[in-house]
Amino acid sequence: MTTISASPTAADPSVQTPPAAAPAAAPATGLPAGPAAAKPQSLTFAKALNLAMSDAMEADDAVVVFGEDVGLLGGVFRITDGLTKRFGEERCFDTPLAESGIVGMAVGMAMNKMKPVVEMQFDAFAYPAFEQVVSHVAKMANRTKGKVRLPMVIRIPYAGGIGGVEHHCDSSEAYYVHTPGLTVLAPSTAADAYTMLRDAIACPDPVVFLEPKKLYFAKEEVDVDALRLRYADGTGAEATAVTSIGKAVIVREGSDATLIAYGPSVPTALAAAETAAEEGRSLQVIDVRSLVPFDDETVCAAVRRTGRAVVIAEAPGFASVAAEIVARVQERCFHSLASPVRRVTGFDIPYPAPKLEQQYLPGVDRILDVVDELQWEDK
Amino acid sequence: MSPHSRGTAQPEADMLPSQQPVRLIDENGSAAVGRTFKTSYALPTEQTLLRGYGQLVMGRRVNDQASALVRQGRMAVYPSSHGQEACQVAAAMCLADHDWLFPTYRDTVAVMARGVDPVQVMELLRGSWHGGYDPYEHNVATQSTPLATQLLHAVGVAHAAKLRGEDTVVVALCGDGASSEGDFHEALNFAAVFHVPVIFFVQNNEYAISVPLIHQSVAPSLAHKAIGYGMPGERVDGNDLAALLAVLDDAVRRARSGGGPSLIEAHTYRMQSHTNADDASRYRSDDEVRAWEPRDPLLRLRTYLSTAGLLTAAEEERIGAEAERVAAVLRDGLNVEVTVDPQDLFRFVYSEPTPQLLEQSDMLREELSREGATS
Ligand SMILES: Cc1ncc(C[n+]2csc(CCOP(=O)(O)OP(=O)(O)O)c2C)c(N)n1
Ligand SMILES: [Mg+2]
Numbered sequence: 001m002t003t004i005s006a007s008p009t010a011a012d013p014s015v016q017t018p019p020a021a022a023p024a025a026a027p028a029t030g031l032p033a034g035p036a037a038a039k040p041q042s043l044t045f046a047k048a049l050n051l052a053m054s055d056a057m058e059a060d061d062a063v064v065v066f067g068e069d070v071g072l073l074g075g076v077f078r079i080t081d082g083l084t085k086r087f088g089e090e091r092c093f094d095t096p097l098a099e100s101g102i103v104g105m106a107v108g109m110a111m112n113k114m115k116p117v118v119e120m121q122f123d124a125f126a127y128p129a130f131e132q133v134v135s136h137v138a139k140m141a142n143r144t145k146g147k148v149r150l151p152m153v154i155r156i157p158y159a160g161g162i163g164g165v166e167h168h169c170d171s172s173e174a175y176y177v178h179t180p181g182l183t184v185l186a187p188s189t190a191a192d193a194y195t196m197l198r199d200a201i202a203c204p205d206p207v208v209f210l211e212p213k214k215l216y217f218a219k220e221e222v223d224v225d226a227l228r229l230r231y232a233d234g235t236g237a238e239a240t241a242v243t244s245i246g247k248a249v250i251v252r253e254g255s256d257a258t259l260i261a262y263g264p265s266v267p268t269a270l271a272a273a274e275t276a277a278e279e280g281r282s283l284q285v286i287d288v289r290s291l292v293p294f295d296d297e298t299v300c301a302a303v304r305r306t307g308r309a310v311v312i313a314e315a316p317g318f319a320s321v322a323a324e325i326v327a328r329v330q331e332r333c334f335h336s337l338a339s340p341v342r343r344v345t346g347f348d349i350p351y352p353a354p355k356l357e358q359q360y361l362p363g364v365d366r367i368l369d370v371v372d373e374l375q376w377e378d379k
Numbered sequence: 380m381s382p383h384s385r386g387t388a389q390p391e392a393d394m395l396p397s398q399q400p401v402r403l404i405d406e407n408g409s410a411a412v413g414r415t416f417k418t419s420y421a422l423p424t425e426q427t428l429l430r431g432y433g434q435l436v437m438g439r440r441v442n443d444q445a446s447a448l449v450r451q452g453r454m455a456v457y458p459s460s461h462g463q464e465a466c467q468v469a470a471a472m473c474l475a476d477h478d479w480l481f482p483t484y485r486d487t488v489a490v491m492a493r494g495v496d497p498v499q500v501m502e503l504l505r506g507s508w509h510g511g512y513d514p515y516e517h518n519v520a521t522q523s524t525p526l527a528t529q530l531l532h533a534v535g536v537a538h539a540a541k542l543r544g545e546d547t548v549v550v551a552l553c554g555d556g557a558s559s560e561g562d563f564h565e566a567l568n569f570a571a572v573f574h575v576p577v578i579f580f581v582q583n584n585e586y587a588i589s590v591p592l593i594h595q596s597v598a599p600s601l602a603h604k605a606i607g608y609g610m611p612g613e614r615v616d617g618n619d620l621a622a623l624l625a626v627l628d629d630a631v632r633r634a635r636s637g638g639g640p641s642l643i644e645a646h647t648y649r650m651q652s653h654t655n656a657d658d659a660s661r662y663r664s665d666d667e668v669r670a671w672e673p674r675d676p677l678l679r680l681r682t683y684l685s686t687a688g689l690l691t692a693a694e695e696e697r698i699g700a701e702a703e704r705v706a707a708v709l710r711d712g713l714n715v716e717v718t719v720d721p722q723d724l725f726r727f728v729y730s731e732p733t734p735q736l737l738e739q740s741d742m743l744r745e746e747l748s749r750e751g752a753t754s
Pocket of ligand 1: 485524525526553554555556557558584586587588649653
């Protein structure tokens with residue numbers, strides 16, 4: 001039983017309501033092509049992922065999609081909607097219920113000239129695959145001196161904010177980023193969902209692709225044809241040349257302090273910056289996007305300009321990605337800092353029940369409280 | 380069209396293993412009589428048996444040489460397949476060049492029998508950080524240590540080949556102990572559901588380090604597990620090269636012609652300790668080990684071939700000399716100190732080193748150049 005139906009609470013402005021259970025009627029190629037389409041159009045994060053997969057499958061026969069319920073149903077979040085219908089059961093198929101099996105089989109297929117894109121149904125249900133991920137996916141290239149590279153993508157709907165029951169809301173990124181050999185991405189916009197999934201599929205190395213499920217049904221104005229252009233030559237050369245992997249982006253300019261966020265926390269950080277602006281404080285927001293490789297250059301250059309930084313993430317803070325970012329910024333920007341780098345994270349507890357998740361999640365108020373403590377009197 | 384199908388196979392008629400392990404040459408080296416099997420397996424040709432015998436002698440020599448090299452400190456560890464050479468040789472001999480083999484840490488002899496360079500095979504076990512050989516050169520995956528995990532990779536390689544319409548067959552090796560792992564179950568189930576050409580070849584050598592099979596499973600036979608997945612199972616005397624080749628050839632033929640996966644259990648015995656670091660006397664008696672000595676796979680095939688007049692003294696001498704030559708190659712290769720480039724630590728983790736790895740490799744380079752300057 002998948003649990004995306006519990007109604008989200010309104011405290012967090014970024015929470016999006018998922019649509020009713022029926023899959024979207026639009027075919028996989030749902031967007032009109034041609035000059036008429038060459039303007040921004042409304043697109044959900046979910047649809048952007050779906051388009052990225054269907055475009056990649058269209059461009060390259062080696063791309064195959066599999067996992068639990070990804071076939072006829074289109075996945076419990078409908079991310080693979082229509083792929084089986086369009087490309088056939090050999091290109092997009094359901095597997096038996098076994099996550100180690102899914103990832104282990106993907107390893108073998110990637111060894112043998114395919115580019116598997118597998119779906120883990122939920123963050124906490126990816127754990128049975130952990131041994132395959134850590135001992136083989138991450139290490140294969142190294143232990144074969146680069147002879148066997150695994151061009152595969154493990155998609156994981158992750159993090160909370162949807163009122164899910166237990167085991168459906170884990171922020172599991174630290175496990176993956178701590179494993180050398182994995183590339184770990186966490187987009188926060190529909191445009192990045194498309195671009196970064198295409199880049200992940202084009203990447204010669206294995207990618208863990210974390211999809212903030214509370215953003216799946218967020219709508220955005222996106223010029224899809226402009227995004228597609230980059231992959232149009234079919235060779236992937238251009239995509240590789242300007243890949244989003246390893247690149248953070250500044251999503252809001254500001255001069256007083258820098259909020260550093262990724263995945264589900266980016267909209268929260270933006271909302272905090274908006275509120276701060278009303279109160280007369282100018283906050284810059286960085287979307288890290290690529291957890292591994294980490295873009296020290298963009299992040300540190302930005303923090304040096306403002307002199308203050310707060311890192312925001314949903315995962316428990318102890319030994320977390322947020323902790324790593326704080327350490328990196330502190331080590332590299334010390335002389336530009338006007339106050340210690342702070343973090344706002346989840347508590348060090350198992351992800352809480354829906355009724356208490358808003359108390360757990362980093363929200364606008366908690367972020368702004370910490371911003372207030374950034375030793376402004378020393379300015 | 381759905382790739383799935385339950386097919387027309389019947390559990391009793393098509394999937395059940397033979398009532399006794401298949402045996403074609405008995406422990407005395409005579410053609411085995413008095414047993415019937417579910418398939419009438421034919422004895423391999425004289426040519427094949429003779430070639431196989433050469434490989435057995437080679438395998439035994441390699442096992443003993445590698446164990447000696449560990450004692451001399453030239454290798455870190457060696458899990459010997461002494462006593463299991465017939466399984467090793469058969470696993471390699473049943474495959475065509477474009478097929479794939481997925482070995483474990485114990486299957487060094489099988490890897491070599493497939494043509495991989497002996498010194499490169501030993502790279503991992505001499506303590507290097509990498510797997511030694513290029514898996515694509517002979518279609519042999521790196522030797523897998525995390526138990527049963529490689530079985531799923533085998534399924535993936537076979538699935539990819541099947542989707543492209545290639546007739547590749549994959550043999551995936553594991554031990555009796557590994558059959559308790561979750562990945563064993565997942566791999567067999569996936570292989571059956573996707574109907575892919577994988578042969579799961581279990582060398583039941585009675586032990587997983589110190590733990591006897593009865594502590595892993597109280598099933599009267601591992602081969603019968605096949606039926607639970609919907610694939611044929613078979614059991615075979617793992618010290619009878621002729622029977623192993625016959626059974627494996629049958630499974631390979633079925634897999635290649637679209638008949639799907641099989642599970643084969645070979646009954647054999649690990650004559651030595653788990654590795655050189657293990658002390659088998661702590662968990663099994665000398666009597667037990669001694670009882671297996673007359674069942675030795677080399678002895679029995681030698682007797683059979685000699686009695687049949689197929690193995691002349693000259694031939695025996697040629698085979699022995701070839702094994703000695705390879706043992707010398709191993710000794711020479713492993714006595715050479717390998718020069719390692721510390722920068723290799725960073726080179727292969729990603730196709731392009733990350734900025735963080737570049738920083739770390741610069742740091743190491745500088746440390747080493749300082750050391751070089753002071754020494
Ligand atoms: C997942 C995992 N758990 C434990 C080990 C440690 N280990 C290495 S070999 C071995 C015994 C395996 O026995 P079996 O599968 O019968 O193979 P054999 O060694 O007898 O060839 C164990 C427990 C391991 N390599 N991998
Ligand atoms: Mg064993």
